[in-house]
Amino acid sequence: MQQSVAEIRRLIARHKFWDYAFAIVGMICLMVGILVLLSLFADLARTGAPRLTPAFFTSFPSRMAEEAGILSAWVGSVLVMVVTACAAVPLGVAAAIYLEEYAPKNWMTAIIEINVTNLAGVPSIVYGLLALGLFVYILGFGQSILSAGLTLALLILPVVIVATRESLRAVPGSIREAAYALGATRWQMVSDHVLPYSSAGIMTGIIMGLSRAIGETAPIITIGALTFIAFLPNSPISPEFPFVNAKWLMDPFTVMPIQMFNWTSRPEEEFQLNAAAAGVVLLAMTLAMNAVAIYLRYRIRKKIKW
Amino acid sequence: MNRTTKDTTLGIMECPTVSETNSRLSHKQGRIIKERVIETLLFLAALSSVATTFAIVFILVYESIPFFQHTTVLNFLTDTEWTPLFDEARYGIMPLVAGTLVTTGVALTVAIPMGTIIAIYLSEFAPHRVRETVKPFLELLGAVPTVVFGYxxxxxxxPLLQKIYPDLPGFNMLSAGLVMGIMIIPYVSSVSEDAMRAVPMHLREGSYAMGATRFQTAVRVVVPSAFSGIAAAFILGISRAVGETMIVAVAAGMQPNLTWKATESAATISAFIVQVALGDLPHGSIGYQSIFAAGLTLMLMTLVFNIIGFWLKKRFREEY
Known part of the structure; x- marks a missing residue:
């Protein structure tokens, strides 16, 4: 087959054209994706801004849109996050340490590993159903902060496990061998050497998990959390001895995303403003947490050179 | 010389007495016990994830059993109406499944082409600086709470779509699906980009050496080599879309409606669960039982997609 030089040139030109065309299409897709979202956020901020006064943070929800605030919602969110962190962090980190440092290579380990991957793909509302059946009715925790916190803890467990495993894996084997050479037991090796080196990475995973939990709405609605709460739970700190109490764990509550959902689903125009304002606060909370996590990870990658 | 010093040091050291040796040995035994206890605790923590899976399956099945005393499984799968809370109750899951599939379909027609193009662009075309700035940004977008997307x-x-199609109802699957598509772009693009980056450089170099352009290399070498990872990204996107709740609950409407038209309003499985959970929900009522049956269906749907994904991954895995 004979091809003239001109034909080959045309062929090359055509392929080069496709090359440029795709580069432009790719850039446009990226820009469209990012710009659409940025404009949505800008719109949210513009709509919500007039309602973002100090009073908005210190008032309870109300039937009057102008007087309504997010006090019970953000307090509820903070308390639920405390329960979630207390449950998910020890459990997740311990599971990750087992899988990474202890687990023998057998069918049991394989099952646990496949299982963690699969749990990450279970829809969040299914966790809500689990909590409704298990925590609310079988264990009798009711529609409380404790139930919600434990639900979200189960939900973010795979996130914490995967992140912790990754940062444990990043610690080189020579550190472990050095610890063993000095007569350390396995747990001494893990707790004195591997964990401190990987703590920043584990922190990143925990923050990412909690930022996912703080925005979750569906599982908490499913356990039947009330949407109109005009009071605060019992204070965790009391003036008398022993200064802390656990009564708040059993209190009814509302959280930020539920408050926003409640306002969004109302027909009145004024409540949409409240929804936008609550959205701004919620978005600021999650994005700030994620930015911290991403920054931490970036710093670790740059700093650690074994 | 060296040897003598060593000998003297050894000579100076006293032999341990019997009681000392015993205490050391028992100390060592204590150490072993402590190690065993810690290992067992860690193992139990790891087992908790398996326990969670069993608990999910158990609760969904256990709470759905009473539901299937009201209706048969065959009726559940074939009846075309879903009105379990009405006096004349009909228990056909089809309308909810249809709603879920339509919103998922709309979301995927947005997310899969855009996510893949973005991934190819970031992995093969974009300069290093652009990639390093955009990737964390995309991750941030993946963290936006879904209720905000619902808003x-x-x-x-x-309202924007209503300017184009004035007949569009206030609640419709089209807008919910579109926003859901935008929401899952970061998942699709991030995972498939990772898969493409993992393709060894020498394959690309081989392709360039044959005179291929970047586009030809990307489409004919990188994408086929990374196909198992890209398939995993698609499956992740699909299971996200199927299980997504808040966007559809806010924007797609709450009325079960057996239709394949995206411009209509319809409830999805997850939206139905939210709708029932928002109301009063006495333990053991038919409403209570119906959401577990719906949840079981949802779980089985995601399971099917995950199995397909697992099979695709195995079928198309390339080893280098």
Whole structure:
């Protein structure tokens, strides 16, 4: 087959054209994706801004849109996050340490590993159903902060496990061998050497998990959390001895995303403003947490050179 | 010389007495016990994830059993109406499944092409600086709470779409699906980009050496080599879309409606669960039982997609 030089040139030109065309299409897709979202956020901020006064943070929800605030919602969110962190962090980190440092290579380990991957793909509302059946009715925790916190803890467990495993894996084997050479037991090796080196990475995973939990709405609605709460739970700190109490764990509550959902689903125009304002606060909370996590990870990658 | 010093040091050291040796040995035994206890605790923590899976399956099945005393499984799968809370109750899951599939379909027609193109662009075309700036940004977008996306769908996107199609109802699957598609772009693009980056450089170099352009290399070498990872990204996107709740609950409407038209309003499985859970929900009522049956269906649907994904991954895995 004979091809003239001109034909080959045309062929090359055509392929080069496709090359440029795709580069432009790719850039446009990226820009469209990012710009659409940025404009949505800008719109949210513009709509919500007039309602973002100090009073908005210190008032309870109300039937009057102008007087309504997010006090019970953000307090509820903070308390639920405390329960979630207390449950998910020890459990997740311990599971990750087992899988990474202890687990023998057998069918049991394989099952646990496949299982963690699969749990990450279970829809969040299914966790809500689990909590409704298990925590609310079988264990009798009711529609409380404790139930919600434990639900979200189960939900973010795979996130914490995967992140912790990754940062444990990043610690080189020579550190472990050095610890063993000095007569350390396995747990001494893990707790004195591997964990401190990987703590920043584990922190990143925990923050990412909690930022996912703080925005979750569906599982908490499913356990039947009330949407109109005009009071605060019992204070965790009391003036008398022993200064802390656990009564708040059993209190009814509302959280930020539920408050926003409640306002969004109302027909009145004024409540949409409240929804936008609550959205701004919620978005600021999650994005700030994620930015911290991403920054931490970036710093670790740059700093650690074994 | 060296040897003598060593000998003297050894000579100076006293032999341990019997009681000392015993205490050391028992100390060592204590150490072993402590190690065993810690290992067992860690193992139990790891087992908790398996326990969670069993608990999910158990609760969903256990609470659905009473539901299937009201209706048969065959009726559940074939009846075309879903009105379990009405006096004349009908228990056909089809309308909810149809709603879920339509919103998922709309979301995927947005997310899969855009996510893949973005991934190819970032992995093969974009300069290093662009990639390093955009990737964390995309990750941030993946963290936006879904209820915020629901607000966008209802308050921003639906009015925009109504300017184009004036007949569009206030609640519709189209706008919910579109916003859901935008939401899952970061998942699809991030995972498939990772898969493409993992393709060894020498394959690309081989392709360039044959005179291929970047586009030809990307489409004919990188994408086929990374196909198992890209398939995993698609499956992740699909299971996200199928299980997504808040966007559809806010923007797609709550009325079960057996239709394949995206411009209509319809409830999805997850939206139905939210709708029932929002009301009063006595333990053991038919409403209570129905959401577990719906949840079981949802779980089985995601399971099917995950199995397909697992099979695709195995079938198309390339080893280098």
């Amino acid at each position: 966008f769908a209802l308050v921003v996107v639906t």
